[in-house]
Amino acid sequence: MPITPQELIANLGDLPPLPQVASQVLRVSADPDANAEDLRKVISMDQALTSQILKISNSAMFGMVREVTTLTQAIMTLGFSTIKSVVIASSAKNLYHRGTVGLQERLIWEHALVSAIASRAFAKSLRFPRMEEAFIGGLLHDIGKSVLGVKFPDRYGALLRTVYNENGVCLDLELETFGFDHAMVGEALVSRWNLATSLQAAVRWHHDPMHAEDVHRELAAIVALANHLALEEKVGIGDPHHLEDATLQAMGILQLSPEALGGIKEGVKSAIEQDKTMIAEF
Ligand SMILES: [Fe+2]
Ligand SMILES: [Fe+2]
Numbered sequence: 389m390p391i392t393p394q395e396l397i398a399n400l401g402d403l404p405p406l407p408q409v410a411s412q413v414l415r416v417s418a419d420p421d422a423n424a425e426d427l428r429k430v431i432s433m434d435q436a437l438t439s440q441i442l443k444i445s446n447s448a449m450f451g452m453v454r455e456v457t458t459l460t461q462a463i464m465t466l467g468f469s470t471i472k473s474v475v476i477a478s479s480a481k482n483l484y485h486r487g488t489v490g491l492q493e494r495l496i497w498e499h500a501l502v503s504a505i506a507s508r509a510f511a512k513s514l515r516f517p518r519m520e521e522a523f524i525g526g527l528l529h530d531i532g533k534s535v536l537g538v539k540f541p542d543r544y545g546a547l548l549r550t551v552y553n554e555n556g557v558c559l560d561l562e563l564e565t566f567g568f569d570h571a572m573v574g575e576a577l578v579s580r581w582n583l584a585t586s587l588q589a590a591v592r593w594h595h596d597p598m599h600a601e602d603v604h605r606e607l608a609a610i611v612a613l614a615n616h617l618a619l620e621e622k623v624g625i626g627d628p629h630h631l632e633d634a635t636l637q638a639m640g641i642l643q644l645s646p647e648a649l650g651g652i653k654e655g656v657k658s659a660i661e662q663d664k665t666m667i668a669e670f
Contacts, residue, residue: 396568396576399566399567399568400539400573403535403577404535404538404577405580405581406581406582409431409433409437410475412430413427413431413471413472413475414475414583416430417469417471417472424464427463427471428459428460431459431463431475432459436478437475437478438459440474440478441459441466441474441475442456442457442459442462444466444474445462445465469520470520472520473520473523473524476524476527476583477501477504477524477527480500480527480528480531481497483531483534483535484496484500484531492537492545492549492625493534493537495623495625496533496537496624496625499530499618499623499624499625500526500527500528500531502618502623502624503526503527503611503614503618504523504524504526504614505523505663506526506613506617506656506659507522507523507525507527507610507611507613507614508523509655509656509659509660511523511610512659513652513655514606514610514642514652516607516610518607521586521587521607522610525586525591525594525608525611526614526615528574528583529574529590529591529611529614530570530574530594531574531577531578532571532572532573532574532575532576532577532591533548533574535570535573535577536566536573547561547562548625551625551626552625555627557630558570558626558630559571559595571592571594571595572592574591575591575592585604586603586604587607589601589608590604590608590610590611591611593612594608594612595612595615595634596634596637597609597612597634597637597638598640605641606642608638608641609638609642610638610642612631612638613635613638613642614656616628616631616632616635617653617657617660621657621660
């Protein structure tokens with residue numbers, strides 16, 4: 389029987405906090421009275437984040453006509469919600485890189501970014517209105533793997549090697565080894581970070597979107613499709629065949645025929661191709 393979230397937290401101990409600048413950015417961008425100047429003040433306290441935002445604003449992904457040279461310009465052109473994605477991406481990246489699972493870190497991070505780009509592209513084609521939320525859902529869906537890598541470097545490193553070398557099923561091995569899986573751990577982290585409940589659900593149910601609460605099911609389904617596509621594109625660790633059931637569930641939720649899905653996937657693949665420069669920027 390899977391353990392309760394309380395037992396999970398007790399087993400995991402303290403979870404890595406969301407960096408302070410990131411939580412301030414989230415607070416400011418959620419405040420209807422806040423303006424670009426408030427956001428600029430918060431972000432500019434973090435030099436690394438500032439230069440990352442400028443780099444991203446100028447990457448092909450956003451198709452800027454003029455070069456973006458100041459933070460204020462970046463905020464005005466990208467908008468609050470994209471800035472929020474970039475800030476969460478930057479915090480996630482630090483966590484993805486903290487796990488001491490060696491070579492696999494890079495693969496897990498690239499998988500996160502490609503899944504994020506794919507989620508946003510799926511959301512766009514499916515006319516799902518909250519595209520940035522889809523991006524963040526894709527980005528964070530496997531963040532539980534990083535937490536496990538940080539907390540149990542030896543055991544989790546060995547587990548990932550089994551997945552990689554022997555085509556093991558990640559979730560099953562995690563449940564056997566720890567009594568919980570990366571989706572549960574990811575949910576605990578996303579709730580610790582006080583991100584939206586829709587994101588908690590997308591992270592928790594990306595392997596099983598049917599189990600998400602009604603209101604969050606479409607987002608979970610989009611993230612599930614993006615996760616599968618990223619592995620089909622050979623970005624990440626794991627066999628895409630293990631995700632076929634998640635995709636079937638997602639197709640049911642989004643009412644997609646195999647033909648419709650096939651068509652949309654072609655568009656999503658070109659979005660990934662186009663946005664690939666962002667991977668280098670990060
Ligand atoms: Fe996963
Ligand atoms: Fe994944």
